[in-house]
Amino acid sequence: MMKKNYDVIVIGAGHAGIEAALAAARLKATVLVFVTELKAVGFMACNPAVGGTAKGHIVREIDALGGEMGVSADAALLQIKMLNRGKGPAVHCLRGQEDKYLYSRIMLEKLRNTENLTLAEGEVSRIITEGGRVSRVVTAAGDIVRARAIVVATGVYLNSRIIIGDESRNEGPSGFKRSASGLTESLRGLGLEIRRFKTGTPARIAKDSIDFSKMQIQEGECDIHCFSHLTDEKLTVQQPCYLTYTNADTHRIIKENISRSPLYNGEIKGIGPRYCPSIEDKVMRFDKERHQIFIEPEGRDTDEMYVQGMSSSLPRDVQERMYATVAGLENVRILRYAYAIEYDCIDARALYHTYQVKHTEGLYTAGQINGSSGYEEAAAQGLIAGINAALYVKNEPPFTLSRSEAYIGVLTDDLVTKGTNEPYRMMTARAEHRILLREDTADLRLTPRAYAVGLASESRFARMQARKAEIENTLARALKEKPPHAAVTDLLCRLGGEAPKKGMTYAELIKRPEVSVEDVRALHGFDDISEQAFFTAVTEIKYEGYLKKEEADVKERARLEERLLPTDIDYSTVSGLRTEARQKLAALRPQNIGQASRISGVSPADITVLLVYLRTRKS
Amino acid sequence: MDTIVAISTPHGRGGIGVVRLSGNKALAIAGAVFFISGKSGAKRLIHGKMAFGEIRADGFSDFGYAVVFKAPRSFTGEDIAEFHCHGGTRILEGVVAACIGFGARLAEPGEFTKRALLNGKTDLAGAEGVIDMINAESAAAVRAASDMLNGKLGADIRALQDGIGALMENTEAVLDFPEETEDEVLPDGKRTCAELAATAQNMLSTARAGRMAKYGVDVVILGKPNAGKSSLLNAVLKKERAIVSATAGTTRDLVTDYIEYDGVKINFTDSAGLRKTDDEIEKSGVERAIKASLNADVVLLVEDDTDADGGYSPDLSFGAKTEVEPARIFLTVKTKCDLTGGNYGVKAGGAFSFAQLSAKSDGGVKESGTFPVVRLSSRFGDGVDVLLKLIVSAYKNAETGAMSALITSPRHISCLTACSEALAQAYDGYVSGLADCILIDLRRAYDALGQITGTTAGENLIDSIFSRFCVGK
Incomplete structure (x- = not known):
């Protein structure tokens, strides 16, 4: 039963919302979670997989911090693999194929069975503040619920639009209901810059229509550890994936119909991710004879298979012809067509490293609304936002992770300091000290931090x-x-x-x-x-x-992080700064010298000038 | 904090010049570079007390003062060492190079002050005063860099950096997109890395030619007493620079002067005659002569042609040269040929070049028989032109033999050396195939050049991966 007053309200129960809600509730805050539809809880709207390069690290880190993704992903595993074996321990990454329906059910159960946590089907249309702090939300149904902190985790559901060729529908992913009752306007009213990003997903096809004999089988590894530090069992029975390729016929069909692709004819204006190109992008931009296509299971009890590598926004008739050119898919039966999706998100440079909006106390945003992409990136943000929302309510100091401590720290700092112009995906290349951020040390690095804050359990800490x-x-x-x-x-x-x-x-x-x-x-x-x-x-x-060299480097950088830049600096009065640095600093308002030094356009000489300024200001 | 070094006095010629070090290796480096009565200054330098001694750099030494300030009682709050040397760019840059050799790196503009600020050491007045200095220094650095970057050298350095960048992209792409890149044809990383390392080495080897272009060719005159070294100096200078007498051992200290010949500046250094002696002053003169020759571009081995026993083979191989510079050129000069029938000019040895000789780490001493021999008469001037032409051609060979444009600045040499070392380590990494370590080294190599070009690895790298590879699912 929904009450009239909570410590924390979480808007959305996707990968970010779940972690935010569970973390806050486990830190003893009372939590209300709004979800548009219960069956959308923890839904993997795109590929049925968790982990992968850099993302696998993030799952291990979420787990080490006492988050939920690793445990549930282990319970719903269909296959697991260690990528990059033989290329050095710093880049070993776990990737699991998941039963997406089971994963969603497990998460729904967890939300339902967590103390201090209430789950409600409904939509928030307004956030109301008082004196620069959040005070309550208004739902689409007209209910008013008070809260001291709010975590907005709307994912790709905010004002989303699905596009398949010349068809377009105002709905969320996989036919779920979108969120469109005014929340965007409410956020804009709070001073947040709203952007439009785009992503896409391939078709789902019927397993019995696929000729696997024409594909290469891709097995998992039976003898490796799983995501969670709490999981001792190994996954001994695994389901395979399959590898096949596009060919000249596929490419010809795409090229002949490129004008019918909304990505190419201007119908889609949102900014899409480069690391997740549609098949028409791949064919038009790269002159390759073939592109890889992986066929992956969506679950144990479903006939649906995911066609990784062939996301598209082409019309249905083109999709049918295009998929059928691929070896093994000659008689393919499409269950759900590939689509592109556009959604509203914000510029995360409006946030602190706690994910709190700079100008609105108690308001947090996490997940794809911050311009990221990926379940793991979303969950990580949700976890940090949820922890901080609870700490804020309890009036305790905030919890943040640095770039040298965790991939989650890199993710956060990239989003809030550098910002992003496309849906942001974590890559190992983004971490400057990846040798210190190995997946095998996530527990050593982070469990003590989570234990200190009260999120990691006794048993996790003991392990x-x-x-x-x-x-x-x-x-x-x-x-x-x-x-x-x-x-x-x-x-x-x-x-x-x-x-x-x-x-x-x-x-x-x-x-x-x-x-x-x-x-x-x-x-x-x-x-x-x-x-x-x-x-x-x-x-x-x-x-x-x-390791020694990297640790020394980290220490040196840490000194710069300790030099805080007051929030009220008027950069136009700091003499000696170059114009570009002045503009960037004024726009981004870094919190410390370390952050300032990572802003492109701010030179080492500018940093010295800032140090001099801090010194003179103190006197 | 790592240890930084810089020349702290204004550039150009001055009576004295100061080289300053700051960081946790400053005292250790002071001990390695500064010697008091022939013993390391490590334990002998006392906080805040000037001490007199010998400052040893690559191939030469200077007598001057050193002082250390121990953390936190110093300008930067870190350990500091200062060398007060004789002025002159060559000496100061040499001392800086020696410090770099022992683990320091060149300071960025304003970096000493930055450290002082970080450690809470500078007072208000000091802090306000430095901003202009920083801006002036960084503006000068930017100007110098942009001049350089517009030239051939800039293009060569950018090409090398781009090459390293492309290798990083390949390696990163394979790590972040292992399955997608399986279907890509990538160049052989190990071979590419070896090629890049060789390019960096080649560019470094031009450093000597670059220095000669900027400061002139250093020629040191060595030989037995009374072989006619000072007469030769006076002959090439066309003035009475050195005292000439029939008494063996007249010249005891180094006598230096320069001429311009065919547009090339040539610095001649006359030295004490080489012989075993018990005279302390003369002994020290002999030592200086040998040391000076170690740092020379060209060494003239002077032999009196009237002396039947004129050949002299001093041990010239001691004191390894820095890796940066190839070995010296040796010429045998027969003097007083007017008394032995003339026959002036080049008589043996034939063509040579820096490139040929640089292959031999000991400067080709073992093959002394093949040195070109120049016969001349200092008294009448016959054959002197031939000698000068030979010296100039040595310089020109070095210039044209260099594969890329001339590198003159110690900063560039320092960056290239760091780049070259990092590439060598990256190459070792290919043996074990651990891409995560290879990338650490490649990034170091890339960023080392970035100190010259202003581009460091970062977002560009990720952008390039997406534009070059069809990755992502």
């Missing part, structure tokens, strides 16, 4: 500590203990090296570039140590030089 002890034990032993000489000689000769000197320690062996974690594991000196702890310890030894 982290046990693992840490194991790692330290391994490190200490590796420095002293020596593997059997004969075994080492065998190993090194097999790897094409010279016979080693006698008395080589494990640590010395590990540091050899040609020696891998698996090679050392196979010497059986650490059979009492868990695989995951062993992997982390070996990586710490192997990368010692790089």
Whole structure:
């Protein structure tokens, strides 16, 4: 039953809304969640997968912080893989194929069964503030509910429009109801700049209409750990994906009909993501003979298959012909057509690193409304926004993560400091210290932080500590203990090296570039140590030089982060700044010198000028 | 904090010049560069006390003062060391280069002040005063950089940086889009990296030619006492610069002067005759002569043609040269040929070039028999022109032998050295195939050049990935 007053209201129950609501409720705030339709809770509107490069790191981090995505993703796994194996531990990334319907049901149950949390079907049409603080919302049905903090997590539902060729419908993804009763205007009224972004999804096709014999099977890996640090089981039974390709016929059909693509004829004005190009984009922009197409299952109990790599906004008749050209899809039956979707979002540079809107106390935004894309990016923002909403209500200091602490820190800082001109996707290339942000160290980095704030449970913290002890034990032993000489000689000769000197320690062996974690594991000196702890310890030894350099660099940067820039600086009066720097600083108003230094157009000399200014101002 | 170094006195010739270091290695570097009575200054330098001693740089040393200030009782709040040397760009830049060799890096404009501010050390008046200085310095740096970037060198450096950038894009694209890029044909990263490293090395090897263009060719005259070294100096200068006498050991200190010949500045340094001696002053003169020759572009081995026993082979191979500069050119000069029948001009050895000799780390000393021999008479001037032409041609060979435009600034050399080292490490990374480490090194290499070109890796990289590859699902 909906009450008249809550600590925190969360608008939306997608990946951001769920984490925000659960985090706030677990931090003992009373929470009301609005969702347009219950079956849209935690729905994977695009690909049925969680993780992938950099995104896998984010899921591990969400989990280490006590968020929900990792646990639910593990429960709904159909297949799991470690990407980038052999390219270095910093870029190992988990990716799981998910039963999207099961995932959604699990999340719905969690919301329903969480203390302090109320779930309501409904739509918010207005946010009302008093004295620069949020005070209440008005629903489309006319209800008024008071709240001290509000998290807006509308995803792609805000004033969304679906486009298939020349058809267009005002609805959310997958035929769900959109949110269109005035919330955009309300946000604009609060001083937020509204933008229009675009994304798209491919068709869903019937499994029994596919000839898999013409495709390459893509299996998962049965012997790897899952997303959550709390999940001990491994996924031994997995469902495969399939790889096939477009060809000259596919490309010809697309080119002949390109004028009918709303992306090309000007019908779609929203800005789309470059990393998620439609098939017409791929064909028009890149002169390749073929493009990869992955066929992925959408769930255990569904006949639907996802056609990854073929998102499109072409008309239905073109889609039918185009899909049928692909090997194995000759007799394809399309269950739902590919579509493009446009939606309202904001410029996240209006936010603090807590995801609170700078000029409105208690108002937070998280997820795709901030210009990001991806379930993982959304969930991460929801988690941080939810934690901060609860802390704000309790009048406690905010919780933020830095760029050197977590991918979530990089994501946040990129969004609020640099801003984005397209739906933002996390990439490992965006992190300057990725070797410090490995997926195998998410718990070590973040669980203590979450435990301190009250989100990570006792058992999660205890697990982290046990693992840490194991790692330290391994490190200490590796420095002293020596593997059997004969075994080492065998190993090194097999790897094409010279016979080693006698008395080589494990640590010395590990540091050899040609020696891998698996090679050392196979010497059986650490059979009492868990695989995951062993992997982390070996990586710490192997990368010692790089880690030290990166840590020193982080320390140096941290000093700049500590230099706060007062919120009331009038940059036009700071003498010595170059004009470009002056304009950028005035527009973006960074909170500290570190942020200022990352703004393009602000030079090291400008930073020194700012330091001088701070000094003179103090006196 | 890493350790920064810069010349703190105004550029140009001055009576003295100060090189300043700040950071946690400053004291260690002071110990490595400054010697008191032949012993490292590491433990002998006392906070705030000037000490006299020897400042050792690559291939030369200067006598002057050093002082250290220990953290936090210093201008920047960090450990500081200062060397008060004799003025002159070559000396000061040499000292800076030596500091860089021991782990410092060149300071950015205003960086000493920035550190002072970060550590809460500068007072209000000091802080206000520095803004103009910073702006002036960075404006000068920008001007210098833009002059340079418009030229051939700028194009070469940008091309190298672009090459590194493209390699990073390939590697990043493969990491962030592993499945999509499986279907792409990518260039061999290891080979590309090796090519880039070679390019960086080639550009560095032009540093010597660049320096010669800016400051002139350094020629040091070595030989036995009374071989006619000072007479030769006077002959090329066409004036009585050095005292000439029949007494062996007349010249004890270095005597330097320059001429312009065929548009090239040539700096000649006459030195004490090389012989074993118990005279302390003369001994020190001999040491200086050898040291001066280590830093020279051309060494003239002077032999008295009337002396049957004229050949002299001093040990010229000690004191490894910096990696940046190729080895020296050696010429044998036979003097007093007017007394032995003339026959002036080049007599042996034939063509040579810096490029040929630079391949030998010891400057080709082992093949002393193949040095070109010039016969001349200082007294009548015969053959002197031939010698000067040979020196100029040595310079011109260095200039044309260089694959890219001339590099003159120590800042550029420092950036290129950092780039070259990072590329070498990236190449090692390809052995283990760990792309995450390779990228750390490639980024360092890219950003090192970025200090010259002003472009650092960042958003451009991601933009390029999307424009070059069809990635994303």
